[in-house]
Amino acid sequence: MLKLIRWMMPLLMTGFVTMTASAQDPEVKPPQVRTADTTIKKILDDLQRVADSDKQNAKAIEQLSLGREFDNITKYELIKNNLIQASETYYLLNKKIIDLKSRTTTSNLDVFITSLNNPESKELGFSLSDRVVELVEKIILKGKSDKNERNTKLVESTKSIINSPIFKSFTSLTPPLAIASSVMNFLHSVSQSNKAINHKLLQEFEKELNKYVIYYNALNDANQKFEFGLNFNKDQLSLLQDNMYDHLAFTSNVLKMPLPARGNKTIAESLNEYFIEFRKDKVIDFFQKLETQYTKGNKVNYEALLKDNPNLKEANNQLEDLVLQTKRFENLYNEYFSLLDSYYTKVNHSLRLAQDNALAERSVVEAKQAEFRSLKDEAVKEIQASINMRELTLNVDKIKYRYRIF
Template structure:
């Protein structure tokens, strides 16, 4: 067999150079496409960052505006609750029940003590001789002592009972007609009144103790609010003045003449103006150069917790009032059980007390208006922390 050479014109063309160029062109196209996509992504990220900074700023701004109103309302309501005892009508009712001269239950302790001395100690012979007359007059003198008149709410009846009993024991040392049996009988009858006034006194003391503790907790809450407000106010360029010798209530009352929601709105208006270029606010620069705004926002959870603490103290006040109501009613039942007062009179007094207590609750609820504070606090989006 003989091998022959192939005609050059019939050979397939060589494509090596063309293939390489095509590959290079394809790679360049991919790079160009990638650059366009990257540029697009960068643009979108940039817009997203601007949007994110704008959203952050709006959250901080709205939170601090609502916080300013919250500070104002919280301070106002703390002062209102601290000033509460009960109400004037309820105070008059209780003071009257505890007055030894009062006949609200159909008897006067002062008169009853004199009657018991005449009936038991003197056996109905108070006017038989000078000694008996003098004993009655001395008893009246003790009852009418200016010392007891100066007691305003808690112990006049109990002090009178104790003083009269001590006086009779002293007299019995020289007056043999006043024997131990008579003193026991007298003390037994007197103790019926002592039991009633002791129960009433216990109700008053526990209510007063509870009120004082509640006020102490409100003062502590006010101190905490002052400390929290100090940082926020400084961030908003409205720092708290030095307290000096003023009480915290005086300092805060004066400060809240100026520190109001409207002033905070004005602060943010000026801040936006400062960072506006053309018609656009540079939120990134604003937040970067005012980092304390973020911290003030992130601390608002503490303010919300303080409002919750106030709500608890507010509710505790009404619990105190309920407990007081129960204890006073118990003392009135004791007066009935020991035949000091008729059932009808006691029931009428209990109904009157219930009405006065309900009126006191409504008056305080209307005055403090917890919903006003709650609605405002709900506007503070404190759970969204800014970093």
Template sequence: MHFNSMRYLTLLLICLAGTQIALAQEPKPQQPTDPNAELKNVVMPQVRTQDTTIRRIMEELQKIQASDQSNSSAIQGLLQGREIDNITKYQLIRNNIVYASETYYLLNKKIIDLKSRTTTNNLDVFITSLNNPESKELGFSLSDRIVELVEKVVLKGKKDKNDDKSNKIVESTKSIIASPIFQSFTSLTPPLAIANSVMNFLHSVSINNKEINQQTLKDFEKELNKYVVYYTALNDANNKFEYGLNFNKDQLNLLHDNLYDHIMFTASALKFNLPQRGNKSLGETLNDFFFDFKKEKVVLFFDDLENKYTKGKKVDYEALLRENPNLKEVNNQLEDLVMQTKRFENLYNEYFTLLDSYYGKVASALKIAQDNGLADKSTIDAKQSEFRNLKDEAVKEIQASINIKELYNNTDKIKYRYRIF
């Protein structure tokens, strides 16, 4: 505005100077010497020149005035646009952080839930029953079958009440099977350990018993291997599922640690009391923390912040953003939180992939039992159908408990792609 005023003043001076020059150059009127002298001095070229100069100066002044008004409007528009830009930035930050507080809570809850999962109780009971050497789920007991094989194949049906050697072999076999050592084994190991121990026992007995030759032992081992192959396949299925679960849990633990670090950063920026782990587990620590750090409290934080920067009836968003740069940084770090939810989604899906693979391997083991004549087809079909139903029930139970869609819907509200500087 100072520059424009100077232009006005300069043009006015030019105008006055031009007028003075024109007047100075105008010839002084002389006394007429004849009657026609007045007519000769009616129109003077200098007057036209003077009128044109003034008109041009006035036109220039009008242009300058119009330009000044346009510039003033533009400046006001820029100021208004800047204010709108600050409001937009603030609203984006506020909404993102409010939604993020809910996402923190949901992600923590679902990580804890998935970490606690192995299988359901019914599915565990089913697998345990197949693992039990005394179980007759497939129509036979491994313990009984081993004793029968010893009597029929090794002793060739010659067992007699008065035959001390044969009786001792049978009783020793039963003693091995009933050993409490095998009861402490986990997974599907007991049947395999029992079969291996009985085989080693018979090999040692054959050294001093001429009736138990190498061919007899081979025949016994061939029949015993029909069971061993089935239990080995079942054991492989269980071990791979357990390994997969442990790896899944390790990844969930790592994700939980990363979530904790992210929550610490955000809580610090919003001036909340930070969660203290102490001797508590991470899950317990965060569960306690979310009694205070929750969506309602975050909304209240922003309400108080707006009140602090309210002047008259307007919030000074520019000052608010300038004096609280940590809010921008929290907003710009939310991409990492969204990536954490996607990582959880992957681990969640991997769990069901593990369960599907587990079902397929158990079904294959049951088919081996059928092919080896350990159980008839109708029994195997019934067991496979039972296992499939139990697996489907487990899937539905976990899906209902974790409710991954709830996490999707909340995370989608976070506009993390809009970074603010």
């Protein structure tokens, strides 16, 4: 028993001390002991955090790579679409420039104006040739053209001047003015030897003749200004065509379809021949072959394609200039109709002068003005239908030239 008590005493003493300590200080806690299990758990948690971070980084890198790939695809598709549409724009612009350059008015309108300027024509109810002879007989010879041989010769000489092949061969619209001037010079010359033709008669004759001169002068002024405007318009169209040719030279080289040497051919001939081959379908074929060249497996390497063909970007970025050229053509196209409107106004003014100077009846003049208006409207519609600006505008709108690629 004593041995048992001695064996239990250390345990009792330990319990007593523990109980005493607990009784004295309830806040005191036994120290926590870190086991192998908690250490492993922390290591596993750290490893999980690293794995999650790696996964997030890999996903971010994947997204960046995918974004870069999409960016290259977007750039390429934009370039491809723009250059395909540009090929059609070049073709249409060249075709419409040539069409507008070839325009004067229309055949019907040209016939109308030519008839008004013809000394033999009676479109306004009179013939200048007949009127000049009548004025000579009435004023210069005082109605006695058949009284003697001298008077008869004067009339015949006047007719001879009017019918001169020189005037009939004029390509400009000035025969009436040339006839009036020649007849006046002739009468002044005759008056030097024929005392019956005095200064007063010449003044009276010139006054009456000038009524016709005023009309034909106004008509001639209208024609000259219209012709000058047309020639200037054509010069500007030729310059535009030269600029288009230079711009096309770079683009065609990029698309592996270079322009041939012009030689002695005009720019119109050269471009017309070139556009037999350089067409939209050929450019589509070029890009299909390019994609095939950079395809590995079932995927096109757009990054390598763009890197190896940097001029594609430059050709795309230069399309803004092509678009500006189409705008310039549109301005010249509108200027043509402004010229036609101005021409219409000036011709009508000359017709009113004929009426005001009693050369033609009012009803005749108004009928001619109505005919001219109808022919002018017909010419406008014919040219608009032939050139079809909407076709060009719709094609240009498909070129997204505002997006420059670097």
